[in-house]
Amino acid sequence: MLSVNHIVKQYASHRALDDVSLTVEQGKIFGLLGPNGAGKTSLIRIITQITAPDSGEVIFNGKRLNSDHIAQIGYLPEERGLYKKMEIGEQVLYLAKLKGLSTAEATKRIKYWFEKLEMGSWWNKKVEDLSKGMQQKVQFVATVMHTPELIILDEPFSGFDPVNADIIKNEILELNRQGSTFIFSTHRMESVEELCDHIALIHQSKKILDGSVEAIKQEYRNNTYWVEYEGTLQPAETPFDIRETEQHKNMTRIKVQLKPGQTANELLSVLLPQVAIHRLDEVIPTMNDIFIEKVKQKN
Amino acid sequence: MNKILLIIQREYLSRVKKKSFIVMTLLTPIIIAGFYGVAIYFSIQGISGTSNKIAVVSENKTLLEKLPSSKNRNYQYVDQSLKEMKSSLKNGSYDYVLYLPDFDLNHPEGIQLLGNKQAGLTLSSKISDDIEELIRNQKLKTSGIAQEELDKLKTSVDIDTKKISDTGKEEDSSAGASTIIAYVSGILMFMFIMLYGVQVMRGVIEEKTNRIIEVMISSVKPFQLMMGKIIGIALVGLTQFVLWIVLTASISTVAMKMLVNDKDLKESAMQASVQAKKMPSAQVAAANTPGIGNIQKSLANLELTKIISVFIFFFIGGYLFYSALYAAIGSAVDSETETQQFMFPVMMPLLFGYILSLSVITNDPYGPMAFWLSIIPFTSPIAMMVRLPYGVPDWQLMLSMGLMVIGFVGTVWVASRIYRVGILMYGKKASFKEMIKWFAYKN
Numbered sequence: 026m027l028s029v030n031h032i033v034k035q036y037a038s039h040r041a042l043d044d045v046s047l048t049v050e051q052g053k054i055f056g057l058l059g060p061n062g063a064g065k066t067s068l069i070r071i072i073t074q075i076t077a078p079d080s081g082e083v084i085f086n087g088k089r090l091n092s093d094h095i096a097q098i099g100y101l102p103e104e105r106g107l108y109k110k111m112e113i114g115e116q117v118l119y120l121a122k123l124k125g126l127s128t129a130e131a132t133k134r135i136k137y138w139f140e141k142l143e144m145g146s147w148w149n150k151k152v153e154d155l156s157k158g159m160q161q162k163v164q165f166v167a168t169v170m171h172t173p174e175l176i177i178l179d180e181p182f183s184g185f186d187p188v189n190a191d192i193i194k195n196e197i198l199e200l201n202r203q204g205s206t207f208i209f210s211t212h213r214m215e216s217v218e219e220l221c222d223h224i225a226l227i228h229q230s231k232k233i234l235d236g237s238v239e240a241i242k243q244e245y246r247n248n249t250y251w252v253e254y255e256g257t258l259q260p261a262e263t264p265f266d267i268r269e270t271e272q273h274k275n276m277t278r279i280k281v282q283l284k285p286g287q288t289a290n291e292l293l294s295v296l297l298p299q300v301a302i303h304r305l306d307e308v309i310p311t312m313n314d315i316f317i318e319k320v321k322q323k324n
Numbered sequence: 325m326n327k328i329l330l331i332i333q334r335e336y337l338s339r340v341k342k343k344s345f346i347v348m349t350l351l352t353p354i355i356i357a358g359f360y361g362v363a364i365y366f367s368i369q370g371i372s373g374t375s376n377k378i379a380v381v382s383e384n385k386t387l388l389e390k391l392p393s394s395k396n397r398n399y400q401y402v403d404q405s406l407k408e409m410k411s412s413l414k415n416g417s418y419d420y421v422l423y424l425p426d427f428d429l430n431h432p433e434g435i436q437l438l439g440n441k442q443a444g445l446t447l448s449s450k451i452s453d454d455i456e457e458l459i460r461n462q463k464l465k466t467s468g469i470a471q472e473e474l475d476k477l478k479t480s481v482d483i484d485t486k487k488i489s490d491t492g493k494e495e496d497s498s499a500g501a502s503t504i505i506a507y508v509s510g511i512l513m514f515m516f517i518m519l520y521g522v523q524v525m526r527g528v529i530e531e532k533t534n535r536i537i538e539v540m541i542s543s544v545k546p547f548q549l550m551m552g553k554i555i556g557i558a559l560v561g562l563t564q565f566v567l568w569i570v571l572t573a574s575i576s577t578v579a580m581k582m583l584v585n586d587k588d589l590k591e592s593a594m595q596a597s598v599q600a601k602k603m604p605s606a607q608v609a610a611a612n613t614p615g616i617g618n619i620q621k622s623l624a625n626l627e628l629t630k631i632i633s634v635f636i637f638f639f640i641g642g643y644l645f646y647s648a649l650y651a652a653i654g655s656a657v658d659s660e661t662e663t664q665q666f667m668f669p670v671m672m673p674l675l676f677g678y679i680l681s682l683s684v685i686t687n688d689p690y691g692p693m694a695f696w697l698s699i700i701p702f703t704s705p706i707a708m709m710v711r712l713p714y715g716v717p718d719w720q721l722m723l724s725m726g727l728m729v730i731g732f733v734g735t736v737w738v739a740s741r742i743y744r745v746g747i748l749m750y751g752k753k754a755s756f757k758e759m760i761k762w763f764a765y766k767n
Binding site: 070075076095098101102105110120122123124130164227 | 530542
């Protein structure tokens with residue numbers, strides 16, 4: 026539904042985005058990752074039409090991005106806030122009307138969301154009377170209440186306690202099931218693994234990794250296994266790299282890296298005659314590992 | 325367009341509903357009316373009220389006449405010595421004791437005014453006027469001029485100023501009326517621009533520090549947000565001003581009715597003019613009192629509709645011109661404490677225009693300084709309003725208004741370019757160099 030083609034954005038002496046292209050498919054949750062200052066926010070600001078690219082284009086549902094699309098995009102920025110002196114209900118209503126909803130429609134939807142997220146009694150409260158977590162909830166509602174096709178969330182979980190973070194996560198998944206597409210920018214890799222279908226990694230203004238979470242994880246497997254056993258293993262007779270060894274009473278745990286072409290079956294056939302195997306797991310790299318490895322590589 | 329209206333609505337309502345707005349709007353007229361009420365009350369009381377009983381101890385042998393008593397100065401000649409009178413001051417039978425020693429008429433020295441309390445400036449100068457007149461009359465008499473001749477010498481002069489208009493018609497004009505209008509409109513203009521221009525800046529800084537700005541501009545264009553804020557606050561300002569004027573007028577009318585009845589007022593005006601005729605030397609009274617009628621007449625003669633419409637034009641034009649600059653400043657900083665270095669250069673021309681208008685233009689409303697100040701958009705809102713009551717050629721007015729329009733379109737354009745970049749810059753120390761760079765950014 027959204028494709029970003031060869032975007033370049035230059036600030037005075039600093040190139041924020043250098044020929045970045047990516048495609049977000051309808052109904053997916055797309056993770057936009059990258060260390061601080063990589064250019065994520067610059068890219069999001071171009072998609073939300075806050076700034077324009079120097080060159081390149083953004084295509085939204087087959088059309089070049091234009092001001093008609095504003096109502097179809099919901100954006101929760103990382104730097105977010107509310108008018109402190111305004112009442113919550115009035116404030117969300119204002120933001121919804123700016124997105125093009127009528128007063129009646131907006132009121133109906135706010136009521137629905139406030140009910141759903143247990144915020145019913147907040148309507149007449151002032152923002153300054155709410156805790157930070159409560160304010161985040163209000164902002165989340167303001168972002169999604171005009172049921173945009175594309176919802177962009179920048180660090181949506183910062184400031185939430187685990188209970189509320191879970192509530193918001195479930196709302197994201199439900200909206201996703203109902204057809205909303207998400208772009209999700211974060212540093213918290215565990216939430217990426219839980220939520221995202223597809224990721225792109227931006228580092229130093231360039232895209233350095235792009236693909237489905239499944240495929241990337243597969244690609245970054247390096248034939249490493251955890252083995253737990255009882256008994257004694259003769260290291261001389263094992264033709265594998267043992268990377269780590271841990272001893273718990275009479276249980277031993279080793280991390281083994283196989284050579285290219287070798288399989289888990291071969292590993293087992295070597296081990297079986299020697300020790301009693303309790304467990305064998307393949308080490309699948311976490312997104313966190315991949316992220317760190319990729320970024321370090323580039324530096 | 326619809327979005328700008330929404331923004332205007334929010335900016336307007338959120339301010340008008342504030343407690344501080346309501347309190348300020350209600351309190352200011354009460355304070356102003358109270359202030360005027362007290363001033364009027366005392367000025368009337370001052371003329372007709374407190375009478376000072378003054379015992380005169382005269383050892384003078386050349387002064388044949390006695391000091392004539394008047395409403396608040398009751399002179400009573402006593403035959404006691406100064407020493408005796410000092411003690412009678414203490415028991416309160418007199419307010420003051422005036423001692424006239426035996427002086428030479430050409431060198432009146434040693435005159436003393438004693439009292440339990442310090443005599444006010446007005447009272448002591450009135451008394452010295454009385455003595456001066458007495459001495460002058462004495463001198464004139466000794467030089468052989470008859471009393472009738474003396475009476476004839478007292479004339480009160482009241483200049484009736486008329487301006488020949490372009491059509492050759494004589495119009496009543498009054499430097500007094502023009503000056504009053506010039507001052508009032510100059511001050512109002514300055515206050516409005518300062519007060520509400522700064523509010524625009526505060527509003528922008530608030531949005532930035534609250535971090536709502538990025539949420540907002542993913543829905544609206546920065547230009548819409550800026551203009552919405554500027555217009556919304558202008559309406560707040562106009563609302564407050566209109567309320568102030570209406571409330572002040574009604575409160576003062578009611579208060580006037582309660583404090584003084586019409587008879588008192590007429591009486592005091594009569595008295596003032598009688599006194600003025602009696603004492604040609606009392607300059608202030610002579611200049612003011614007979615003029616009041618003239619000022620009222622000329623106020624009616626000044627083209628009030630023209631003045632009001634031009635006032636509204638420059639009110640809005642000047643406000644737009646400056647508030648756009650204030651918006652740009654607000655967008656460039658993270659907190660109000662950082663605004664100082666930018667505020668100064670923006671305030672300078674305004675302050676400069678204000679001071680020069682009220683000093684130079686009111687003295688020389690047709691000079692080159694008046695012309696240039698009222699043409700250049702930085703100072704024209706104030707300077708033109710100050711000049712207008714004295715009469716400004718149409719072509720100059722047109723030129724000034726035209727430049728004002730170009731001026732505010734220009735500042736709004738420049739400011740919006742700085743604003744759109746500035747509002748997204750957090751924690752960056754802004755400088756003029758930086759702002760020029762922002763101005764040059766493409767979208």
